[in-house]
Amino acid sequence: MKSIATRICIVALAVAFTACNTSKNTNKGNGDTSAVRQVQLLAPEGRAIAAFASGCFWCTEEIFEAVVGVDSVVSGYAGGTVPNPTYDLVNTETTGHAETVLVYYNPEQVNYEELARIFYLSHDPTTPNQQGPDRGSSYRSILFYRSPEEKQIAERVTATMNQERFNGRIVTEIKNLDAFYRAEGYHQDYIEHNPDNPYVQQVSLPRFNKFKENYTGKLKGNH
Numbered sequence: 001m002k003s004i005a006t007r008i009c010i011v012a013l014a015v016a017f018t019a020c021n022t023s024k025n026t027n028k029g030n031g032d033t034s035a036v037r038q039v040q041l042l043a044p045e046g047r048a049i050a051a052f053a054s055g056c057f058w059c060t061e062e063i064f065e066a067v068v069g070v071d072s073v074v075s076g077y078a079g080g081t082v083p084n085p086t087y088d089l090v091n092t093e094t095t096g097h098a099e100t101v102l103v104y105y106n107p108e109q110v111n112y113e114e115l116a117r118i119f120y121l122s123h124d125p126t127t128p129n130q131q132g133p134d135r136g137s138s139y140r141s142i143l144f145y146r147s148p149e150e151k152q153i154a155e156r157v158t159a160t161m162n163q164e165r166f167n168g169r170i171v172t173e174i175k176n177l178d179a180f181y182r183a184e185g186y187h188q189d190y191i192e193h194n195p196d197n198p199y200v201q202q203v204s205l206p207r208f209n210k211f212k213e214n215y216t217g218k219l220k221g222n223h
Contacts, residue, residue: 036084039074039102039180041146047071048107050115050150051078051177053098053142054123055131058190059204060101063122063211068218069109074102075190076183079142079175087184093136100142102180112150114217116157119143122211125161126169132203141170144177151176 043049054060057075064073077085080096090097103115123131125141143158145151154174162170191200212219 036077036086036181036184038084039076039182041177041180043104046106046108047104048112050103050105050112050146051100051144051180052103052115052119053079053100053140053144054119054125055099055139055141056134056204057099057101057183057187058200059207060099060122061189062191062204062208064101064103064115064118066208066212066219067105067110067115067118068220069106071104071106073104074180074182075187076100076102077138077181078102078144078177078179079140079173083179084181087187090138091136093138096137097181098138098140098142099183100144100180102182110217113153113157116143116154117161118211118215118217120157120161120165120170120172121214122207125172126166128171132207141172143172143174145174146177 041049052060052064061073061075064070076099077090077095077097078100079098080090082089082095082097085095085097089095090099105115123141127141129135129137129140131139131141143154145154151174158170158172158174162168190197191204194200
């Protein structure tokens with residue numbers, strides 16, 4: 001994810017059909033510099049976890065948190081090889097990591113297959129290394145699995161969505177989740193804490209609203 005200053009510039013200048021060359025601002029967010037940490041891939045009793053990479057994790061987090069049966073969502077990094085990657089390091093596009101959310105959910109209310117469908121309905125899986133104005137491998141589309149059964153489900157949902165909705169153009173990776181790193185504190189629940197941020201207003205929320213138009217499943221009452 002580009003810095004907040006860069007995001008603001010991208011959105012504003014895209015409207016004017018010009019290019020943005022603003023440098024990154026490392027003093028962003030709410031100033032929280034809490035360390036990135038690896039999260040144990042264990043769910044509480046009666047719960048399950050799943051991970052999805054579909055562009056900016058600010059909006060991805062908001063989308064999954066709106067789904068009935070989802071308890072909580074954590075923004076972070078996964079899919080790469082570098083341990084404990086920082087936001088700035090992931091920004092270099094050299095770690096192999098993508099912005100990812102880890103979803104804690106109640107399998108009696110929503111299952112992995114439905115979450116995989118939500119994943120496809122909530123972003124564009126046909127654009128390699130890009131979602132909206134964000135470009136780079138850290139924005140690529142990845143459907144993670146954690147068991148042979150989930151891999152089969154991921155492949156089946158992908159094939160179905162590819163045929164029925166995306167005309168064979170899906171470029172999503174289907175990948176085993178072997179590690180997940182929690183992002184810095186200021187990225188967590190970003191939209192909730194920064195509703196007036198220009199990127200949130202002009203990119204994240206329109207993406208969320210488009211998802212709600214496409215999704216026929218159950219969302220929480222405040223959505």
